[in-house]
Amino acid sequence: MLFTTPEYLIFFAIVLIATELLRRKLWQHCLLLAASYYFYWCSGSIHILLLVFVTLASFFCGAKIFAADTKRRKKFWLALGTLIPILILGWFKYIDFGIASINSLLGAAGIAVSLPLLQVLLPVGISFFTFQALSYIFDIYLGKLEPEPHLHKYALFIAFFPALVAGPIVRASEFLPQLREKIHISGDNLKVGVTLIIWGLFKKMVIADNLGSRVDFVFSSPETATSVWIILGTILFGIQIYCDFSGYAHIAIGCARCLGFRIPENFNLPYLAANIQIFWRKWHMTLSRFIRDYVYIPLGGNRKGHVRTYANLLASMVICGLWHGAAWTFVLWGGYHGVLLLLHRYFIGEKKIGAASILLASNTGLLLKILITQALVFFGWMIFRANSFDDLLSCIQKIIFFDFQFSTFTRLAVLGGAGLILLAFVVMSSKRLAAFAKAAAVYDYLAFCARLRPFYWTLYLAVLGFAILLLSPPETPEFIYFAF
Amino acid sequence: MDKWGAVNTKLTKEGDVPRSTVVVCILAGVLIAGGLFVAGMYAAEPVIDEYLNETKGIIHLYDFYDLNIGEDQTAVYFIGSSIIGASIYPPYINQNLSNNDYNITTYNLYISSDTPRRRSIELQNIIASAPSLIIYGVTYRSVTDRAEWPDEQIVLVHSRLKILNDSLQLYSQKERNDLKIKPTIYYKKKFIPNAVSYTPVVHDPTFDYLNDPNGLISRRYYDTTKKPEQILKEANNPKDPWRPIVTNESTRYKQALIYNVQTLQNAGIPVVLINMPLHPLTSEKITDESRQNFYDLLNETGAKWYDMEFGCGDECFIDSHHMTFYGATQFAPRMAELIISEVKSGAVHYA
Numbered sequence: 001m002l003f004t005t006p007e008y009l010i011f012f013a014i015v016l017i018a019t020e021l022l023r024r025k026l027w028q029h030c031l032l033l034a035a036s037y038y039f040y041w042c043s044g045s046i047h048i049l050l051l052v053f054v055t056l057a058s059f060f061c062g063a064k065i066f067a068a069d070t071k072r073r074k075k076f077w078l079a080l081g082t083l084i085p086i087l088i089l090g091w092f093k094y095i096d097f098g099i100a101s102i103n104s105l106l107g108a109a110g111i112a113v114s115l116p117l118l119q120v121l122l123p124v125g126i127s128f129f130t131f132q133a134l135s136y137i138f139d140i141y142l143g144k145l146e147p148e149p150h151l152h153k154y155a156l157f158i159a160f161f162p163a164l165v166a167g168p169i170v171r172a173s174e175f176l177p178q179l180r181e182k183i184h185i186s187g188d189n190l191k192v193g194v195t196l197i198i199w200g201l202f203k204k205m206v207i208a209d210n211l212g213s214r215v216d217f218v219f220s221s222p223e224t225a226t227s228v229w230i231i232l233g234t235i236l237f238g239i240q241i242y243c244d245f246s247g248y249a250h251i252a253i254g255c256a257r258c259l260g261f262r263i264p265e266n267f268n269l270p271y272l273a274a275n276i277q278i279f280w281r282k283w284h285m286t287l288s289r290f291i292r293d294y295v296y297i298p299l300g301g302n303r304k305g306h307v308r309t310y311a312n313l314l315a316s317m318v319i320c321g322l323w324h325g326a327a328w329t330f331v332l333w334g335g336y337h338g339v340l341l342l343l344h345r346y347f348i349g350e351k352k353i354g355a356a357s358i359l360l361a362s363n364t365g366l367l368l369k370i371l372i373t374q375a376l377v378f379f380g381w382m383i384f385r386a387n388s389f390d391d392l393l394s395c396i397q398k399i400i401f402f403d404f405q406f407s408t409f410t411r412l413a414v415l416g417g418a419g420l421i422l423l424a425f426v427v428m429s430s431k432r433l434a435a436f437a438k439a440a441a442v443y444d445y446l447a448f449c450a451r452l453r454p455f456y457w458t459l460y461l462a463v464l465g466f467a468i469l470l471l472s473p474p475e476t477p478e479f480i481y482f483a484f
Numbered sequence: 485m486d487k488w489g490a491v492n493t494k495l496t497k498e499g500d501v502p503r504s505t506v507v508v509c510i511l512a513g514v515l516i517a518g519g520l521f522v523a524g525m526y527a528a529e530p531v532i533d534e535y536l537n538e539t540k541g542i543i544h545l546y547d548f549y550d551l552n553i554g555e556d557q558t559a560v561y562f563i564g565s566s567i568i569g570a571s572i573y574p575p576y577i578n579q580n581l582s583n584n585d586y587n588i589t590t591y592n593l594y595i596s597s598d599t600p601r602r603r604s605i606e607l608q609n610i611i612a613s614a615p616s617l618i619i620y621g622v623t624y625r626s627v628t629d630r631a632e633w634p635d636e637q638i639v640l641v642h643s644r645l646k647i648l649n650d651s652l653q654l655y656s657q658k659e660r661n662d663l664k665i666k667p668t669i670y671y672k673k674k675f676i677p678n679a680v681s682y683t684p685v686v687h688d689p690t691f692d693y694l695n696d697p698n699g700l701i702s703r704r705y706y707d708t709t710k711k712p713e714q715i716l717k718e719a720n721n722p723k724d725p726w727r728p729i730v731t732n733e734s735t736r737y738k739q740a741l742i743y744n745v746q747t748l749q750n751a752g753i754p755v756v757l758i759n760m761p762l763h764p765l766t767s768e769k770i771t772d773e774s775r776q777n778f779y780d781l782l783n784e785t786g787a788k789w790y791d792m793e794f795g796c797g798d799e800c801f802i803d804s805h806h807m808t809f810y811g812a813t814q815f816a817p818r819m820a821e822l823i824i825s826e827v828k829s830g831a832v833h834y835a
Contacts, residue, residue, distance in 0.1 A: 187501035194510055454509050461513025462520070469521040 001042040003251045004205055004472075011039070016258060020185040028183045029156055032259070036159040040125070043165055047123035050088060055158045057084045058133035062140045062147040062154075074141060081137040085130040092120055093127065097326030125165035127323055129158055131290055136172045138294050145173050153179045160263075162255035166248050168266040169286040175263070183260045191457065195450040196254030198464045203247030205472035211240040213473070219385050222394040226405040230398045232413060234382040241381065242271065245284070271377075272441055274369040275348065276340040279377055287323070291316050306350070313345065314338035324384070329392060333383040340376055363434035367424055545593065546609060546644045553591075554614030558834050560590045560823055561610065563603060564621035567760050569594035570806035571621065571815050580820035588616075588823060588834065599626060600740035601654050605663065607744060608646035611751045617823065617832045618753055620745065623760045623793075623805065624728030624770060624778050627737040648747075654740045715765050715804045728762075728770050730777040738781050745785040754831045756822065757782055757789035761796040761815065766804040788831075790822060 001008050015035045022028045041048050061081025068074040096117045103114050136154075139145035148154040157175045218225050218233030225233065249266040256263045266285055273279035280288050296316040302309040314335065321334015347353045359365045386392035406414070427433045449460050553559050562572045572592045581588045595602065600622075610618070642663060652660055748755045759782065762770075782789040800811030807815065826832045 185503065187503035187506045190503060190506045190510075191501050194506070454505050458509040458512045458516070461510065462516035465513055465517030466520045469517060470524070 001039055003248065003255075004201060011035070012255060012258075016185055019183055019259060025179075025182045026152075029152055029179060032161075032183075033152055033156045033159060036156065036161040036164060039161040040159065040164055043124045047121075047126075050092075050123055050126070051129060051159060052155075054085050054088060054130060054133050055155045056151075057081070058137055058158070059148070059151055059154045062137055065137065065140045066147045078137065078141045082134060085133050089126055089130045092123055094322075094326045095120055101328075128167045128169060129164060131169050131287075131323075132158055132172075135169065135290060135294065139172060148172065148176050160256070160261075162252040162259075162261075163263055166245070166252070167284075167286060168249055168252065168264055169290055170263045175261070178261050185258065185260065189257050189260050192450045193254040193256070193258030194461070195446060195457075196250045196257060198254075198461055198468075199446060199449075200247040200250030200252075200254060201468055202464050203243040203250065205247075205468050208240045208244035208247060209473050210471065211236045211243075215240055215385070219387060219391065222386070222391050222398065225398070226407075226410070227398040227402045228406060228410045228414060230382075230395050232410065234378055234385070234395075237385045238271075238378045238381045241384075242267070269442065271374055272370060273373055273377075274366055275373055276337070276344050276376065279373060280337070280341070287320065291320050295319055306346075309345070310342045313341050317341060328389065329383055329386050332392075333380055336380050336383055340380075363428040363431070363438075364425060367428045371421070543641060545595070546606075546641050548591075548593075549606070549609040549613045550644075552613050554616060558588045558616045558832075559614075560588055560617045560619060560832075561615045562590065562592050562594065562619050562621060562819075563598075563610070564594055564760070565598035565626065566594060566596045567623055567805045568592065568598075568621040569596065570802070570808075571760060571812055572819065573809070573812040573816055576813055576816035577819050577823075580817055581823060584820070584824060586824060586827065586834070588827075590819070590823070591615075594621075600737050600744055604651050604654055604740050604744050604747075605645055605647055607651070607747050608648065609644070611748065611753060612646070615753060616834065617826060618748055618755045619758060619819070619822070620755055620787075621758050621760045622741065622782075623762065624730050624774060625805075627735065627741060627778070627781065628727065628729055651743060651747075654736050654743060715763055715801075728766065728774065730774040730781070732777050732780070738784075741781065742785050745787045749787065754826065755785075755787045756826060756831075757785060757787050758822075759789065759791045759793050760805070761800065761807070761811075762793050763801040763804045764794075764798055767793055792818065 001011065015032070018031055019028050022031060037048060037051075040051055058081055061077050061084070064077040065074050065081065068077055096119065099115050099117055106113050106115075136145070136157075140147055148157070153176060154172075156179065157170070157172055160170070160175070163170055215233055215237045218229050219237070222230060222233075246267040253263055253265065264286055268282040268285065270279055270283035273282050296312055299312040299315060300308050301312060304312075315338075317338030318331060318334045321330045321332070321337070324330045324333070348355075354360045357365065360369065382395055383392060386395060424437075427437050449457070452460060562568050562574075569592060572590070572594070574590045574592050577590045578588070581590075645663065647663060655663070745755050745757070759778070779791075796807070796811055796814065800807050800814060802808050823832070827834045
């Protein structure tokens with residue numbers, strides 16, 4: 001069941017009304033739990049058993065970790081509670097990848113043996129709910145959290161339908177305390193929630209979906225695309241994936257908000273990041289913090305010397321890449337960002353290169369840093385989007401050996417892009433304009449819209465709703481991050 | 485910004501915004517948006533219809549069927565994909581027939597990317613237009629199982645389709661829904677994005693040849709020749725969904741081809757199949773197994789078929805499957821001979 005379908009809107013409206021009508025907190029929680037399982041059933045049918053199993057296993061192991069009186073026992077239950085979700089994730093997501101990789105290695109070694117692929121179906125949202133379960137286990141082990149005594153509340157935390165299939169990755173410490181109070185559908189929550197939902201729908205259905213077909217066209221056969229279209233396709237994909245994923249996140253946060261829950265934001269203007277480190281603090285923030293808290297820091301973080309820090313950074317980002325998908329292009333993408341972070345840490349963090357530069361400290365310098373950072377990020381999106389290594393190599397070749405083939409449209413696009421960048425430099429070179437631009441860029445327009453008086457808020461809904469009806473393609477593709 | 489996002493913090497005190505007001509605003513917003521959309525679509529209808537008629541040549545094809553041209557003349561239809569489009573040049577064929585004292589007119593009714601399943605939805609329209617003979621050009625990739633379905637063209641002419649119940653088994657549930665879809669909302673929603681992409685209006689000349697005695701307009705796409713290495717690369721590309729591989733499995737494409745032929749024959753229209761010419765490099769890549777499976781399929785249709793895969797040199801092709809103009813002119817006499825032999829055998833009623 002996609003967020004962008006009428007079926008979901010009807011389902012959500014029913015859940016909202018029913019939740020409000022129920023008098024007792026327990027009934028509300030059970031209703032939400034049932035609704036969440038129904039939602040997952042519509043998305044993944046038989047895989048609901050997996051969701052239930054992961055829930056029960058992590059709930060049980062969490063309780064055992066807390067109750068264990070020796071460090072050894074704690075570690076045992078931690079290991080078990082970690083292994084179960086990891087093995088499940090590994091089996092469903094990575095087994096065929098592993099087999100295909102082994103076959104490639106055997107082929108490269110000249111061994112004429114080919115292991116058959118198992119064609120395992122990937123359960124929707126598995127990467128998200130397993131990570132939520134893991135964060136629960138880890139937080140209990142680290143002493144940051146006490147186990148939830150009520151199974152239904154914990155099950156609701158894992159299965160909460162707005163965030164179930166594509167995040168944000170919520171922590172138990174953020175969600176479970178919100179279950180102490182009876183749910184009340186307030187006007188304030190409804191207004192904020194609907195503001196977020198319709199903005200998310202606009203980003204997904206109007207921007208991301210319309211860009212998708214052009215992006216697919218370019219990347220389906222990059223060897224036939226022109227160089228400028230490879231670059232344009234990459235830029236369009238960067239916009240598509242941001243609008244798709246952040247649109248979903250806004251819908252999820254908005255739905256949760258309507259129900260009276262707050263779940264954390266996942267994006268904070270990542271394409272305005274002035275360096276790669278800041279980018280990862282603004283992009284998929286809940287995954288970044290998971291990787292930071294449960295992979296990077298346990299590996300030693302930056303406490304074990306330079307070499308170990310760099311290794312930890314690289315390992316963390318490779319795992320991040322692998323989380324996104326079972327393909328070597330994702331591993332390469334993660335490794336690429338790991339190298340960028342490593343280089344940033346070394347040259348900017350330690351060697352302080354450019355720290356004394358007046359140019360780089362100026363507004364123009366800030367714009368330059370943003371452009372360079374985003375050029376690197378968008379190059380990474382090309383790695384991320386390529387269907388295979390061969391396709392990636394074709395893309396890179398096309399960029400390096402630029403063919404200078406332009407159509408009217410691409411010529412206009414290049415001139416337009418260059419004009420915009422020039423205009424941005426002109427704006428940033430003026431103190432007053434730069435201050436205005438910076439304020440305008442970071443202003444929270446959604447908060448403004450959510451505060452509008454009823455008449456203007458109705459206009460906001462009507463304008464965006466009309467735009468969605470008019471400009472969304474007839475068939476809405478799935479969210480990109482459903483594949484993860 | 486903290487982890488919740490500024491908008492996600494508590495903005496007002498509990499109860500400051502009446503819930504009823506918010507609900508009324510939501511309903512009003514939905515009604516206004518929906519009303520604007522519907523009103524806008526109807527207001528734009530004249531512009532959209534003209535745009536659609538200008539850009540979608542498929543309407544011309546159905547206009548052609550509605551002429552029932554076969555009632556007044558001996559008409560021979562060539563049907564198939566762009567492979568037929570490139571290979572069949574009616575003016576030369578007609579001239580050839582005329583030189584042999586046959587007053588027969590041929591029509592090239594190709595549809596780009598046509599497949600047997602796609603063609604099956606217009607069979608009744610074809611039958612109603614009463615052709616004397618149908619020459620159906622097929623090749624190996626016509627029956628490879630690809631997961632695609634007719635495009636928006638079907639939506640545009642759906643009210644003119646006459647689909648029989650016994651063909652519904654060839655389509656998936658989604659495709660059956662597409663056949664019934666009301667085009668108004670669907671197509672008009674596409675108008676704005678299409679209008680932005682294609683402004684000014686780009687005329688689709690695909691079926692202009694129906695009104696063009698020289699038929700040169702249908703040739704406009706076939707003027708660039710691919711190099712042999714490009715053709716080989718296509719032939720060797722494992723990801724190419726159009727690879728000429730035919731298995732012995734019964735696919736919906738194969739069933740559709742058999743259905744098409746038998747439906748036309750049962751309606752009294754003789755059908756002849758041609759295994760269309762291929763670029764020699766492409767022919768070399770076709771396995772014996774695929775070739776045999778394809779021959780078995782052609783036999784299974786029950787129609788007479790001619791194997792013309794070989795016999796055209798590489799100078800006749802712009803790519804692996806499509807002929808140059810030179811190729812089409814070389815192919816024309818063979819088509820004329822085929823038609824004449826069908827007339828002489830009594831398969832074609834010729835007055």
